[in-house]
Amino acid sequence: MALGDVSRFLLRLIVATPRVLLRFESIVRQVFNSGALSLVIIMLSGLFVGMVLGLQGFQLLQRFGSEEALGVAAAIGLVKELSPVITALLFAGRAGTALASEIGLMRATDQLSAMEMMAVDPIERVVVPRFLGGVIAMPLLAAIFSVIGVYGAQLVGVQIMHVDSGSFWSQMRAGVDFRDVTEGLVKSAIFGVACSLIAVYQGYYAVPTAEGVGRATTRTVVSSAVMVLFLDYLLTSAFL
Amino acid sequence: MNSPAPIVEIRDLRYAINGRPVFDGLDVDIAPGRVTAIMGPSGTGKTTLLRLITGQLRAYSGRLIVAGQDMSTLRRAGLYALRRRMGMLFQNGALLTDLNVFENVAFPLREHTNLPERLIRQLVLTKLQAVGLRGAADLMPAELSGGMGRRVALARAIVMDPEILIYDEPFVGLDPISLGVILRLIRRLNDVLGLTSIVVSHDVHEISSVADAVYLLSGGKVAAHGAPRDLQASTSLVVRQFIGGLPDGPVPFHFPAADYFGELLARGEDR
Numbered sequence: 001m002a003l004g005d006v007s008r009f010l011l012r013l014i015v016a017t018p019r020v021l022l023r024f025e026s027i028v029r030q031v032f033n034s035g036a037l038s039l040v041i042i043m044l045s046g047l048f049v050g051m052v053l054g055l056q057g058f059q060l061l062q063r064f065g066s067e068e069a070l071g072v073a074a075a076i077g078l079v080k081e082l083s084p085v086i087t088a089l090l091f092a093g094r095a096g097t098a099l100a101s102e103i104g105l106m107r108a109t110d111q112l113s114a115m116e117m118m119a120v121d122p123i124e125r126v127v128v129p130r131f132l133g134g135v136i137a138m139p140l141l142a143a144i145f146s147v148i149g150v151y152g153a154q155l156v157g158v159q160i161m162h163v164d165s166g167s168f169w170s171q172m173r174a175g176v177d178f179r180d181v182t183e184g185l186v187k188s189a190i191f192g193v194a195c196s197l198i199a200v201y202q203g204y205y206a207v208p209t210a211e212g213v214g215r216a217t218t219r220t221v222v223s224s225a226v227m228v229l230f231l232d233y234l235l236t237s238a239f240l
Numbered sequence: 241m242n243s244p245a246p247i248v249e250i251r252d253l254r255y256a257i258n259g260r261p262v263f264d265g266l267d268v269d270i271a272p273g274r275v276t277a278i279m280g281p282s283g284t285g286k287t288t289l290l291r292l293i294t295g296q297l298r299a300y301s302g303r304l305i306v307a308g309q310d311m312s313t314l315r316r317a318g319l320y321a322l323r324r325r326m327g328m329l330f331q332n333g334a335l336l337t338d339l340n341v342f343e344n345v346a347f348p349l350r351e352h353t354n355l356p357e358r359l360i361r362q363l364v365l366t367k368l369q370a371v372g373l374r375g376a377a378d379l380m381p382a383e384l385s386g387g388m389g390r391r392v393a394l395a396r397a398i399v400m401d402p403e404i405l406i407y408d409e410p411f412v413g414l415d416p417i418s419l420g421v422i423l424r425l426i427r428r429l430n431d432v433l434g435l436t437s438i439v440v441s442h443d444v445h446e447i448s449s450v451a452d453a454v455y456l457l458s459g460g461k462v463a464a465h466g467a468p469r470d471l472q473a474s475t476s477l478v479v480r481q482f483i484g485g486l487p488d489g490p491v492p493f494h495f496p497a498a499d500y501f502g503e504l505l506a507r508g509e510d511r
């Protein structure tokens with residue numbers, strides 16, 4: 001996967017985007033496919049990650065006698081870091097692989113060639129709506145992950161470990177500012193572009209065989225995971 | 241009386257895949273209003289020729305004129321405009337799997353026209369009736385047999401009333417009844433709709449029964465061409481081997497390889 005080829009592919013998607021926006025319902029359908037269908041896995045993961053964060057955070061903060069800070073610690077950890085990264089990794093595994101294999105199978109069964117023969121651009125009809133669907137869905141999923149995660153941390157911290165509920169919420173309100181939320185949103189938006197681009201690129205250029213589609217699916221997960229972690233480091237440095 | 245100008249004119253066409261020449265000076269003329277079969281052994285580039293005619297591939301050199309358009313200079317917009325005048329039936333039907341039969345046939349109309357829904361419905365049902373599948377309009381592609389899928393794809397290919405209809409191996413994997421249906425449809429649609437049909441196939445006897453002209457490709461060139469009965473009477477070794485289904489001849493049974501005994505006697509670790 002050469003960077004130049006991917007950049008050229010991204011440029012093709014951007015050029016085709018205005019025409020696709022005229023058929024907004026095709027994007028909404030893909031937001032549903034990528035987003036709504038990933039909702040259960042995102043919510044479950046968010047809950048468990050929040051609960052673990054609540055448990056670990058409580059253990060650590062208790063050593064310094066500041067377990068009331070659990071709310072702000074969990075929220076900042078989730079909003080700035082864990083939500084964008086874990087959502088992106090889960091998205092790559094759930095929606096990214098589905099996108100790559102769907103487009104790859106369309107290539108293998110000549111559906112994309114058939115569209116070309118009907119004078120319909122498959123980039124416009126198939127690729128861009130799926131790409132935009134992923135880009136829109138990712139920040140929404142990350143936001144849901146954060147909200148559920150915070151409730152998971154509250155469940156463990158307040159309900160089980162008996163951290164004071166008022167302190168948990170008030171310290172969170174005081175400690176999390178707009179910049180933290182922005183950082184998380186920017187990260188998840190950029191991860192959304194990266195993961196969706198990798199998935200549609202791998203699917204579109206998949207070798208049109210069963211093995212080729214399988215390889216495209218695997219590459220989607222591996223490339224997305226590495227890219228997300230790499231971008232996370234760059235973005236975290238940039239926001240410091 | 242002069243014969244009409246060919247709708248597809250190919251002169252001295254050269255094309256190679258990974259350095260291996262597929263066409264080495266190919267000359268083909270496809271007359272309008274007729275069913276022309278492109279035949280040849282596997283690997284002779286029949287499907288590649290279709291892809292060149294439809295602009296999915298570009299020839300290295302030579303002249304390729306389709307419906308008056310020079311394919312070597314045609315840009316994307318021109319190519320798409322030309323493709324609206326063509327229909328193509330892919331080997332596996334290539335139906336869009338997320339749309340039902342009706343929507344598959346309606347797809348080109350919805351993409352390229354602003355016709356009212358009532359008219360789209362009438363056009364789609366007319367085309368489905370022509371291929372005998374009006375009753376299957378609500379089925380999904382996964383619910384169709386291979387033959388039905390190909391008939392739906394055929395309905396989709398003719399829904400925009402094309403001038404040229406291209407069939408890529410339309411008989412592969414079909415039972416005798418479905419094969420007979422597709423054969424009759426090729427002939428009937430060609431005559432009723434006034435199309436030009438190009439059929440790539442290696443089913444010699446089937447396609448000979450409906451084709452007006454046959455081109456037999458071998459070794460990157462045209463090995464023989466003419467009416468089906470002319471080919472039946474041909475004394476050319478390639479034609480005899482192909483029509484007779486002989487395992488060895490000008491088209492060798494063995495893929496080129498090193499000396500057989502030498503390879504058998506070579507030590508295992510040499511491989």
